[in-house]
Amino acid sequence: MSFSNLALDINEIKERYPEEPLSFFKDKKMCLFKACLEKYFPGVRYGMLDLSNELDLNVSTCESQSCCSGTFFQRNLITRAQFAAINERNVYELNHQADIVLFSCNGCYNSLMRGRDFLRIEEVRYKTEEILNGLEDKFPTNGDKYRILENPSVRFLHDLDFIYLIRNEIIDILKYELNDLKVAVHYGCHYLNLSRDKKNVDEYVRDKSKLEDLVSLFGGTPVDYQERESCCGWGASQVLINQKEALKITYNKLKSAENVGADFLLMPCPTCLYTLSKPEYREKIQKWYGEKLDIPTIHLNELMAILLGCEQERCITLRRTTPRLQEIFESITQD
């Protein structure tokens, strides 16, 4: 059995639709993977939803999709086969509903790829099948039982890759621009270091600059900084367990971006956003490392919502108390 990764082949789309890659998605059923941490940053989901609606894309969410469970696997609280079974349950549901699944979270994206990879190990695959066979409930829509799909048609795409792919078509529908704001970008480890979704070594090892390119395209100035490629500090829940150590990494990152005069930090992952913006963590950083850092942090999808002209309440302010975010919102949306 072969278990090729389910990442959408972006190069193929670029070849087939060099001028208008968006047209590839027009007749596709698309689904937004629900990342748990979007709860704290609803603009991450709403931003992509609003963008998709503006582009006339057929987008939904999957009611039966669960958390990716990556956080439990990383701490060995579930086995490889259980992790793979949770993933395959999700893959089965998503495959039933969509052609393409979009991911706003590096962690979820990585988990879905990781779970699929484990199926290449015969022992894990056997146990995963056994677990899925043990589920008595039937799939509600088609009456079938969960099983490992060897060749599902569904394909996965990270939001950053999607937005980058259709960037020249998005630019026409944006209401605002970045007005020369200086932007430091953070990719997040499970985007930057991930090889599972790549088809060749070059894509994996070469410098990644999609966020910087988008910032420039949207009228901002990307600024380089020393800790550009470093972790946000989440570190597979290290920030919960060894907090002082993990927040040193967070501190280094924020400080480094502030040092080069960045107006805000842009990222494509809500888990990184949570770590880099949580007020409690900022306070602890001040207490432990003696510096008050107030650089605002924004997810790429939230930024898209702001640039599209969505209501402030919908894009960024719900449940957010990130410092100076209002200031950035106003400087972008001023007429």
Add this chain to the structure above:
Amino acid sequence: MDQYSDSDWNTKFYEELVEDIEENKNIIQCISCGKCVGDCPAAKVSEFNIRKIIQKVLRGDKSVLKDSDIWHCFLCERCVRVCPREHINIPLLIIYLRNESFKQGFGPKYNDLRKYVEMAERFLTKGVVVEEPLGNELPKERVKELNKICDFARIKYVFKASKINNKKRKNS
């Protein structure tokens, strides 16, 4: 670092750990270049040292399972990216070492696992790790499926601890 000599090789432990992982079949070819350590976030803020851990594994030194170091890895996969060798996946090795550590009765500190109590409870009762998801909750029958999948997993024991905590809270 120099506590081992060239004649100390004992790859039995390594073979047990990586027998079914294609991704780690070349750990034995680690050249101790240290690139992984230099780029490692955990190494910057703790005693976590991948090179030392690999040396222990390749010498069959199972004391590595008792070391708290293995619980400091960020699983960021940076080391995989900078490693000059193919088929060396340190984060996966760390997950396997942690698993073995659990099996041998060492595992992480109790206090570390306590941080997972609430998340485990939410996952097994709602299918998410936050108090309330954005949008609709996962239907109950789907949550049951997750519970069934997680039968006998450690997450269930952590969840049990949340029930005991709740009971204690009610009684007090």
